[in-house]
């Protein structure tokens with residue numbers, strides 16, 4: 001698209017990059033729970049505007065590129081990037097979508113991913129039956145409630161007893177959470193993808209979406225689940 | 233790549249018949265193989281056993297030279313049997329033919345009948361221009377039951393022909409049978425003879441092993457199972473035909489589904505239920521499989537082993553979410569091809585099946601198919617190294633790492649060993665890269 005990235009914070013940033021960061025024309029804000037504070041601060045101090053985006057899934061990534069492009073007047077360039085990147089991954093995504101259609105997902109993440117990923121699961125033809133966050137605020141839950149379908153379960157900061165109940169009662173086809181919950185899910189015979197530190201990620205942007213879909217597909221279709229005694 | 237189009241074997245994928253027969257005899261208490269052939273026919277197998285099992289082995293030899301090749305080897309054989317009986321006092325001498333003695337045409341059955349020694353003498357025909365070590369093992373087990381099995385009245389035991397497996401496998405088998413309280417005659421049991429404790433003084437013959445009485449008693453059992461149908465199947469079939477002992481050929485208990493079937497078979501023949509303890513072992517194996525599935529999923533695997541082990545392993549790596557891409561054995565077998573084809577159609581994997589292949593053929597296939605992991609004996613290391621892919625050691629011989637022979641690959645416990653071995657080999661490879 002022809003943009004120059006001055007600093008990615010916090011991913012592998014150096015002190016030099018950080019020292020340059022305020023000279024950017026735009027702050028693109030991904031984590032909408034932990035970074036608004038610093039974005040607001042930079043806006044106040046350096047007059048640097050910020051823009052919230054999500055980079056998960058085709059729809060949200062494309063929207064992010066379009067929003068950023070609109071800011072800089074690079075609409076044509078953005079469309080070209082979107083077109084070429086999406087066409088690269090679409091066949092594979094279609095394949096996974098076919099295979100994952102109708103699968104029921106429970107998402108438990110820090111906060112924003114819980115609602116970022118509701119959209120993404122829908123893009124894969126799956127249904128989010130429940131979402132929870134550890135430190136979501138009211139605005140996170142408003143977004144979750146707005147995006148989740150009717151009858152969806154929404155809980156705040158569940159403990160392991162509650163998670164166990166969810167796994168046993170709702171029997172999701174997939175649980176997305178972090179390492180702490182990974183083995184809990186496995187022990188209940190529930191396929192699991194680690195959404196915090198990833199299985200074989202990263203999961204962001206177009207190429208990451210394919211990896212995400214592949215990991216979901218991998219675990220759900222693992223033959224070993226079918227060998228478990230007493231799994232219904 | 234197709235070996236049948238080549239007029240030469242490059243790095244053979246199999247060993248010769250006598251070595252398989254020797255392994256069968258090494259699992260019998262107080263028995264010694266007498267190889268009716270020339271030096272190398274005993275020397276190289278001994279070295280192989282030494283390196284793989286890390287144990288001393290005793291193999292006797294009739295030492296055929298040029299004169300015997302021309303005039304026949306009967307004298308050597310007669311002298312050999314007498315000397316061995318006098319010097320070593322074994323309970324049984326199993327005479328194994330070789331390429332040379334079969335070509336000479338020595339009538340070992342006739343010669344042995346005329347020898348008078350206070351030792352059981354069993355002739356086994358193991359010409360190495362047909363079959364492989366697998367055939368040799370099969371022939372030896374069959375010769376043992378043909379000569380020894382005798383109906384005396386029913387018992388509550390079952391017969392299990394082991395196949396070319398390791399002390400660790402047999403201990404795992406024993407443990408499964410113990411958990412079900414099933415009494416069994418194992419053909420043959422090298423769990424102690426080839427993994428003997430170091431306690432002095434050393435017994436004349438290693439403790440353990442199948443006894444001659446047990447072999448005699450196989451005609452009276454409730455039923456027979458050949459864990460590896462290529463290696464031990466004929467003997468069990470013979471017991472069925474001759475002594476009406478019901479027989480089940482397979483399944484080699486590698487992985488979850490195969491072990492399920494095997495235990496079901498044991499249960500049906502013995503009338504004993506599958507023990508709860510085994511259900512727990514099964515659950516632990518599946519737990520281990522689920523825990524690692526992201527580390528191994530979709531990895532393409534080339535498997536090189538004896539026929540029943542290779543096909544069993546193919547099903548297991550599928551259960552792990554891996555892709556069994558090349559399933560190869562050095563022993564030519566139509567049955568093996570059929571078995572693997574059945575697995576391919578049940579699991580939907582595309583598999584290159586190589587029956588009777590040499591290591592060159594295996595290497596060519598690995599290059600062509602492109603795999604992430606090679607599973608095979610120590611010789612396959614060079615293929616994995618050349619192609620810069622992960623390598624897990626299974627089969628015979630494994631001599632460049634220690635411990636393989638002590639651990640099992642069969643049963644649920646063996647499955648856990650395999651999960652660890654396969655996953656760690658992939659992680660080691662990723663680390664080294």
Ligand code: SF4
Pocket residue numbers: 248249250269272273274329330331332359360361
């Ligand atoms: S001569 Fe035949 S039996 Fe002897 S070692 Fe060679 S192949 Fe084996």
